[in-house]
Amino acid sequence: MPKVSDEHLEMRRDQILEAARACFARKGFHQSSMQDVIKESALSAGAIYRYFKSKDDIIAALATRTSGSLERLLERITAQDPLPPLEEVLGQYAEAVIANAGPDGPIRLAPHAWSAALTSPELLDTTKQPTASLRAHLVKLAERMQREGRLPADADPRAVGATLLCFLPGFLIQHLLLGDIDALTLRSGLHALLAPGT
Numbered sequence: 001m002p003k004v005s006d007e008h009l010e011m012r013r014d015q016i017l018e019a020a021r022a023c024f025a026r027k028g029f030h031q032s033s034m035q036d037v038i039k040e041s042a043l044s045a046g047a048i049y050r051y052f053k054s055k056d057d058i059i060a061a062l063a064t065r066t067s068g069s070l071e072r073l074l075e076r077i078t079a080q081d082p083l084p085p086l087e088e089v090l091g092q093y094a095e096a097v098i099a100n101a102g103p104d105g106p107i108r109l110a111p112h113a114w115s116a117a118l119t120s121p122e123l124l125d126t127t128k129q130p131t132a133s134l135r136a137h138l139v140k141l142a143e144r145m146q147r148e149g150r151l152p153a154d155a156d157p158r159a160v161g162a163t164l165l166c167f168l169p170g171f172l173i174q175h176l177l178l179g180d181i182d183a184l185t186l187r188s189g190l191h192a193l194l195a196p197g198t
Helices: 006-027 034-041 045-051 055-078 085-097 106-117 119-149 157-178 183-194
Strands: none
Touching: 006 034, 006 045, 006 055, 006 106, 006 183, 034 045, 034 055, 055 085, 055 119, 085 157, 106 119, 106 157, 106 183, 119 157, 157 183
């Protein structure tokens, strides 16, 4: 039997993830079954289970893939010289979140992943990694801001990074549930908070 290439395996895995993303976006994570994913993918059950043991595995893979693309965006923004103002950094990030949060967008699955992780120790372990990684990028941003004199010398970059991360899920929740917040709102609010004398 000829050896299946890594490229083919990756394409098949992506096919499954795209099918699952479509199911979850349409029906919700809890209402979608593995049978729904199998039907959407047009693959056999054996093909699906070769890559993923459960829905939890699939949602974790989708969360990791999506957070990875957003982390790379954050890396590009924070690598700019000069470093943009903080409200611009998070504003650009918010624009990317909105672009991926439409009816079929992968970002819409984030709250499903968070909810499922609360009752699945295995999924909790998997979803911790992208969250910790994103926070680590924000800590690096805080460290750079401190080196450039944008934060006090005695500021704790880890605390600043953790606080910045608090803005992002809150932005997503407001965008998805209330629908009346955009990247400009976030930029404007941060600009006011960071203004001298506040």
